[in-house]
Amino acid sequence: MRYLPLTDTDRExxxxxxxxPDIDALFSDVPAGKLLKTPLDLPxxxxxxxxxxxxxxxxxxxxxxxxxxxxxxxxxxKHHVPATVDHLIQRSEFLxxxxxxxxxxxxxxxxxxxxxxxxxxxxxxxxxxxASMYDGSTATGEAVLMAHRVTKxxxxxxxxxxxxxxxxxxKTLSGMASDEVVALAPDVAANEDILxxxxxxxxxxxxxxxxxxxxxxxxxxxxxxxxxxxxxxxAVFTEVVSLGAVTSPGAMDADxxxxxxxxxxxxxxxxxxxxxxxxxxxxYLRQMPGRLCGATVDSDGHRGFVLTLSTREQHIxxxxxxxxxxxxxGLCVLAFTIHMxxxxxxxxxxxxxxxxxxxxxxxxxxxxxxxxxxxxxSFFNEFTLKLSKPAAEVVEALAEKGVLGGVPxxxxxxxxxxxxxxxxxxxxxxxxxxxxxxxxxxxxxx
Amino acid sequence: MAETRYTKDHEYIRxxxxxxxxxxxxxxxxxxxxxxxxxxPSIGKAVAKGGEAAVVESVKAASEVYAxxxxxxxxxxxxxxxxPGAVNEDPAGKGWFVKLKLxxxxxxxxxxxxxxxxxxxxxx
Numbered sequence: 001m002r003y004l005p006l007t008d009t010d011r012e013x014x015x016x017x018x019x020x021p022d023i024d025a026l027f028s029d030v031p032a033g034k035l036l037k038t039p040l041d042l043p044x045x046x047x048x049x050x051x052x053x054x055x056x057x058x059x060x061x062x063x064x065x066x067x068x069x070x071x072x073x074x075x076x077x078k079h080h081v082p083a084t085v086d087h088l089i090q091r092s093e094f095l096x097x098x099x100x101x102x103x104x105x106x107x108x109x110x111x112x113x114x115x116x117x118x119x120x121x122x123x124x125x126x127x128x129x130x131a132s133m134y135d136g137s138t139a140t141g142e143a144v145l146m147a148h149r150v151t152k153x154x155x156x157x158x159x160x161x162x163x164x165x166x167x168x169x170x171k172t173l174s175g176m177a178s179d180e181v182v183a184l185a186p187d188v189a190a191n192e193d194i195l196x197x198x199x200x201x202x203x204x205x206x207x208x209x210x211x212x213x214x215x216x217x218x219x220x221x222x223x224x225x226x227x228x229x230x231x232x233x234x235a236v237f238t239e240v241v242s243l244g245a246v247t248s249p250g251a252m253d254a255d256x257x258x259x260x261x262x263x264x265x266x267x268x269x270x271x272x273x274x275x276x277x278x279x280x281x282x283x284y285l286r287q288m289p290g291r292l293c294g295a296t297v298d299s300d301g302h303r304g305f306v307l308t309l310s311t312r313e314q315h316i317x318x319x320x321x322x323x324x325x326x327x328x329x330g331l332c333v334l335a336f337t338i339h340m341x342x343x344x345x346x347x348x349x350x351x352x353x354x355x356x357x358x359x360x361x362x363x364x365x366x367x368x369x370x371x372x373x374x375x376x377x378s379f380f381n382e383f384t385l386k387l388s389k390p391a392a393e394v395v396e397a398l399a400e401k402g403v404l405g406g407v408p409x410x411x412x413x414x415x416x417x418x419x420x421x422x423x424x425x426x427x428x429x430x431x432x433x434x435x436x437x438x439x440x441x442x443x444x445x446x
Numbered sequence: 447m448a449e450t451r452y453t454k455d456h457e458y459i460r461x462x463x464x465x466x467x468x469x470x471x472x473x474x475x476x477x478x479x480x481x482x483x484x485x486x487p488s489i490g491k492a493v494a495k496g497g498e499a500a501v502v503e504s505v506k507a508a509s510e511v512y513a514x515x516x517x518x519x520x521x522x523x524x525x526x527x528x529x530p531g532a533v534n535e536d537p538a539g540k541g542w543f544v545k546l547k548l549x550x551x552x553x554x555x556x557x558x559x560x561x562x563x564x565x566x567x568x569x570x
Contacts, residue, residue, distance in 0.1 A: 286483050286503075
């Protein structure tokens with residue numbers, strides 16, 4: 001395809017039409033110091049073949065996730081996705097469909113949204129779920145804003161076990177609303193005193209389980225203390241597969257449950273697109289962001305589906321919208337729904353058990369390596385190791401040996417004094433050979 | 447004898463002493479369709495003339511209810527939370543939203559009388 005740039009005449013015509021003398025005048029609102037003084041140092045033009053070669057050389061410097069034993073997690077997980085999922089989501093009715101505002105022509109899309117909501121409600125143990133959010137971190141930010149609307153308070157307490165990127169997103173969104181965020185220090189051992197932070201000003205407590213260091217948390221005492229003070233408990237997860245094995249947040253009396261759904265049906269995708277999951281108690285339905293799909297009957301009495309409770313979205317409510325994050329990652333939702341349907345309840349449980357068994361096996365093997373200490377008392381498929389050397393260096397050395405060995409805590413929390421901690425994930429994709437290769441490589445590196 | 451005044455945004459305010467009861471007109475509820483949710487402010491909130499006094503949500507839209515005059519919220523119709531349909535059935539009676547203590551009664555002068563409002567609706 002030819003790239004057709006604008007000609008000088010095109011530019012002059014456009015400037016004349018809007019009545020400005022030159023392009024600089026369009027940027028008069030930008031402070032002068034923020035504007036580039038010289039052009040970017042980029043080559044003028046390159047042929048397609050040449051660009052392919054350059055990109056190919058750059059890509060070859062990576063160790064691809066599928067090309068090596070892979071133990072990286074911390075919010076994005078590599079799982080097996082059945083080929084059926086990719087095949088079905090590429091049907092053009094799904095792949096090219098737009099937001100299903102018109103139920104007459106969008107029953108397929110609306111039905112899978114309805115099925116998705118049903119799955120999320122069942123997984124989280126909650127009464128209602130919406131038709132998805134942008135990703136887990138923004139869903140968490142939206143949950144905090146929702147808690148402020150419900151409680152009419154403005155102070156959120158964030159656990160030190162919350163993924164630091166999620167904490168950052170909450171701070172950004174709350175900052176725009178001038179709300180207060182109390183974020184506890186990173187909590188490797190999951191022994192922070194979060195109960196002491198809850199008072200009558202608190203709108204919500206945000207706790208992740210399994211947390212970013214892999215610890216499973218009992219949310220019930222936190223829910224009880226929060227409720228005693230009129231605050232809400234927001235439960236967060238980054239690994240949705242864990243819900244196949246652990247007690248659901250709903251069963252521990254969480255008020256809002258949010259998380260990342262990438263693990264089911266979706267690849268790593270270089271960090272996105274992902275799919276945010278959002279569920280709540282039904283009494284808070286009216287304050288939920290995004291949209292819901294509902295079942296109804298048409299004029300002939302046939303069952304059908306419609307978008308409902310979307311009156312707070314931007315297409316109706318414009319600047320007063322509760323949330324503008326509603327371009328749900330619809331195709332990711334479809335992939336999630338198909339994969340989850342293929343698994344079924346028993347299949348998800350088996351998948352979760354396999355993840356956990358593999359992770360336990362790996363943790364035991366790694367703990368036997370000299371210079372390694374396992375820090376978790378309990379975990380699902382991810383845990384944290386304390387190493388005798390800085391983890392960032394170890395990870396680089398492991399990559400040289402063809403093993404992608406996890407996420408150094410210093411990458412998520414730079415400057416927090418956690419340089420010797422390594423966060424390791426193990427899913428169903430890892431074989432005994434992968435684990436043996438990891439253990440052998442780590443023993444050599446340390 | 448209570449006097450009722452109207453805005454062109456289809457709010458009414460029924461004046462009793464220094465207090466005004468605010469709701470939406472029969473015309474407005476008809477335009478909105480079935481009301482499914484009403485969001486009410488907290489008591490004690492100060493509202494300026496033209497500021498948001500409540501939010502009414504129907505099956506097809508969500509709209510702000512603006513304060514016809516400035517004042518402080520002294521009561522809210524919390525029965526609407528369980529039964530928002532009262533806005534459709536009895537907008538001028540059981541379907542009221544908030545009561546306001548007027549802080550600037552002179553602002554009432556700019557509002558429409560019953561007859562003026564009915565004439566205005568005929569032009570829509």
